[in-house]
Every structure is written in C-alpha cells, then in structure tokens.
Amino acid sequence: MECRFCGNNLTYEFIDLVNSPPSNSFLSKDQLSEPEVFYPLKLFVCDKCFLVQIDEYKKSNEIFNSDYVYFSSFSQSWLEHSKNYVIMIIDRLGLDGSSLVAEIASNDGYLLQYFKQNGIQCYGIEPSINTALVAKQKGIDVVEKFFDSYLATNLANEGKRVDLLLGNNVLAHVPNINDFVRGLKKLIKDKGTITMEFPHILNLIEQNQFDTIYHEHFSYFSFYAVNKIFKTHGLKIYDVEELPTHGGSLRIYATHEESEVLTLDSVKSMFIKEEKFGITKIATYSSFSEKVDKIKNNLLEFLISAKKEGKKVVGYGAAAKGNTLLNYCGIKKDLISFVADRSPYKQGKFLPGSHIPVENEEFFKAEMPDYVLILPWNIKNELIKQLSYIGGWSGKFITAIPYLEIL
Numbered sequence: 032m033e034c035r036f037c038g039n040n041l042t043y044e045f046i047d048l049v050n051s052p053p054s055n056s057f058l059s060k061d062q063l064s065e066p067e068v069f070y071p072l073k074l075f076v077c078d079k080c081f082l083v084q085i086d087e088y089k090k091s092n093e094i095f096n097s098d099y100v101y102f103s104s105f106s107q108s109w110l111e112h113s114k115n116y117v118i119m120i121i122d123r124l125g126l127d128g129s130s131l132v133a134e135i136a137s138n139d140g141y142l143l144q145y146f147k148q149n150g151i152q153c154y155g156i157e158p159s160i161n162t163a164l165v166a167k168q169k170g171i172d173v174v175e176k177f178f179d180s181y182l183a184t185n186l187a188n189e190g191k192r193v194d195l196l197l198g199n200n201v202l203a204h205v206p207n208i209n210d211f212v213r214g215l216k217k218l219i220k221d222k223g224t225i226t227m228e229f230p231h232i233l234n235l236i237e238q239n240q241f242d243t244i245y246h247e248h249f250s251y252f253s254f255y256a257v258n259k260i261f262k263t264h265g266l267k268i269y270d271v272e273e274l275p276t277h278g279g280s281l282r283i284y285a286t287h288e289e290s291e292v293l294t295l296d297s298v299k300s301m302f303i304k305e306e307k308f309g310i311t312k313i314a315t316y317s318s319f320s321e322k323v324d325k326i327k328n329n330l331l332e333f334l335i336s337a338k339k340e341g342k343k344v345v346g347y348g349a350a351a352k353g354n355t356l357l358n359y360c361g362i363k364k365d366l367i368s369f370v371a372d373r374s375p376y377k378q379g380k381f382l383p384g385s386h387i388p389v390e391n392e393e394f395f396k397a398e399m400p401d402y403v404l405i406l407p408w409n410i411k412n413e414l415i416k417q418l419s420y421i422g423g424w425s426g427k428f429i430t431a432i433p434y435l436e437i438l
C-alpha cells in the first residue's frame with residue numbers, strides 16, 4: 032500500500048480500530064434485522080511525509096448517499112464559529128459586492144448564509160442532495176458535485192474563479208488529496224486566498240481523540256504534512272491559526288506560490304511547535320494505541336460498575352465520533368440504554384454497529400438518567416449548559432475523552 036500523497040510504501044501502523052460500520056449510517060428499525068456492512072478501520076503513518084491515512088476506503092458515493100444525515104446548522108456553537116469567521120475574513124481580505132466566494136462541502140448553507148447577508152456573492156459545492164436542498168431553500172447557489180480538479184477547471188472556464196475559496200473539515204474527507212489540492216489552485220483568482228480548517232493531528236494524539244477516526248476521514252494532518260502537499264501543488268501557506276473547534280483545529284491561509292504575499296511568523300512558530308512535539312518522529316505515532324486502550328478500559332470499567340450499582344447511563348449527541356467510541360469499546364444497549372439527540376433526522380433510528388436507539392429530548396427528560404455520557408465532547412460546554420436541568424434529579428455528566436471524567 033502506498034501513501035496517498037507521496038507514493039511511499041506504508042509500513043508503520045498508527046492505530047487499528049478493527050472493523051466498524053460507516054459512522055453516519057444510522058439504521059431504521061427494519062434494517063436491524065438485515066446484515067450490516069463493516070469496513071476495516073486501520074490507519075498508517077507515512078515515514079516520509081508523515082501523513083496519517085486510512086488503509087482502505089469505501090467509494091465516497093457509498094458514504095455520502097442521500098441518507099447522509101449531518102446538518103451543520105444543528106450546532107449553535109458551529110454557527111457562531113462560522114459567523115465570526117465570515118465577519119473576520121470579509122474585513123481581512125477586503126471583500127465587497129464585486130467579490131466571489133465559494134465553499135467546498137457547503138452542507139446546508141450554514142456558513143454561506145452569512146456571506147449572503149453581507150451582500151457578497153457566493154456559491155457552494157456540495158454533493159449531498161439533502162443538505163444541498165436546504166441550502167438552496169436559503170437562496171444559496173449550489174453546485175451539486177464532488178470537488179476535484181476536473182470540476183475546478185470547468186468552473187474556472189465558466190468564469191467562476193473566486194477571491195476566497197474555503198473548506199471546513201473537508202480536507203480529511205478527500206480520497207485523492209493531490210487532485211483536490213490541484214483543483215484548489217485552479218479555482219482561485221491570481222490574488223485569491225484559500226482557507227481550510229481541519230483537526231490538527233497534534234491534538235488528536237495528545238488528547239487521545241481516537242474517536243475522530245472514521246471511514247469518512249481518509250487523512251489526518253499535521254501542519255508539516257499539509258504544507259508539503261500544498262507546496263507540491265504550487266500553493267504557499269502564508270498564515271496559520273489554532274482554533275478550539277473539533278478538539279483543536281488549524282486554519283490555514285494559502286495562495287499561489289508566485290504571489291507576493293508575505294509569509295507570517297505564525298508559520299514558522301507552528302513548524303517549531305510540531306517539531307518539539309515530535310511530529311516527524313515515528314515513535315510519536317506508534318505509542319498511540321496504548322493510550323487508546325487505556326480509554327477503552329476505563330470507560331468499560333465505569334459502565335460495568337454503574338450497571339452493578341443499578342444506575343442508569345445514557346448517551347447524549349448521536350455524533351459520528353460517538354459511534355467510533357462505542358463500537359471500538361464494544362458497548363451495546365445493555366450498558367448505554369439509549370442516546371438522545373436533537374436532530375429529528377436521527378430520532379427513532381439506531382446507531383450503526385451498537386444498535387443503540389436514538390431518542391428525543393423529551394424521552395431523555397422523562398427517563399431521568401443518573402449519568403449522561405457526552406459523546407460529542409467538542410461541544411461539551413454547549414451541551415452541559417443546554418442540559419443543566421439534569422441537576423434537578425442529581426444527574427451527572429461524563430466524558431470519556433481525553434480521559435474518563437465525571438463532571
């Protein structure tokens with residue numbers, strides 16, 4: 032097997048989460064009695080470019096089918112993050128009514144709506160039909176296709192090159208990273224900027240975030256690796272910011288290599304930070320499995336002892352990362368009786384693999400669980416506020432990552 036970026040032979044394992052169903056394939060009641068498809072979930076690290084990557088992958092059109100249920104607008108904190116970004120970037124790049132902006136994986140228009148509100152022309156690129164439809168209902172133009180260099184060339188030929196091309200949490204989802212980045216370069220104007228946000232693998236390793244590993248993610252990036260990839264395709268990263276989102280992300284700013292834009296000190300600082308962490312040392316990656324095992328054992332110990340004491344434990348937030356955690360730990364509904372979620376698209380369905388039912392918040396309130404395991408720990412603070420009423424029956428919150436904690 033070869034590195035999807037540099038073609039080097041991959042021999043170093045990062046982690047093997049064994050078999051797992053696609054994490055967003057929620058099941059209907061009828062599907063529970065049908066066979067369920069599992070795929071291997073094993074990651075390697077390339078010892079040349081240090082790109083962490085999945086060893087096999089499903090065809091992307093199998094994962095992003097019309098049943099795909101993630102709507103970005105259901106998270107209030109994500110909406111706020113997006114709005115703040117739009118205000119910041121309009122000012123920073125001096126965007127106005129004559130500018131054009133495009134977003135790759137524009138989902139339900141959660142972000143582009145703010146450009147529209149500010150009078151800036153924009154369009155989204157989104158292959159998922161359901162979410163694209165919601166965006167169009169908001170009056171946002173959507174190109175309903177996967178982004179690749181072919182599409183970028185066509186859009187450029189149609190005069191749709193942009194001043195700003197952005198993509199949040201899309202880079203990891205790309206099977207052919209070389210073709211994708213080649214496409215980025217094609218779609219920006221001569222003075223155009225690309226911003227991309229993606230979870231930083233430094234945080235994934237440091238904070239045991241193995242549950243952010245799923246089939247839909249083909250790659251996991253350090254700044255070191257992403258810089259190499261962009262450079263190879265004629266793009267230079269001139270700024271980088273650290274963000275608290277998704278357990279710690281990077282936002283990179285890139286433009287054409289030949290541009291006169293100066294590279295800021297943040298770039299050098301990030302290289303130094305990663306170097307100190309050991310981002311270019313294989314040992315940094317090969318010790319990860321042991322840390323993950325500890326998380327699994329601690330969580331199982333807690334759940335089993337809670338059960339013995341007759342306590343009721345439920346989950347909150349039927350996020351993809353929850354499925355990775357539950358399936359890797361082998362947790363079924365005997366240990367977590369249900370998971371509550373606000374999204375009507377998930378309620379009444381069952382989690383893939385574990386078959387734990389997804390219930391609405393009314394049901395959750397009526398059940399008055401003793402412990403609530405917060406699955407999307409990245410929005411922990413938001414959820415604790417939203418569900419503070421569990422204190423009324425002395426309910427407590429738990430998180431499993433970065434370590435088991437009763438709050």
Ligand SMILES: [Zn+2]
Pocket residue numbers: 034035036037038039077078079080081082
């Ligand atoms: Zn490589």
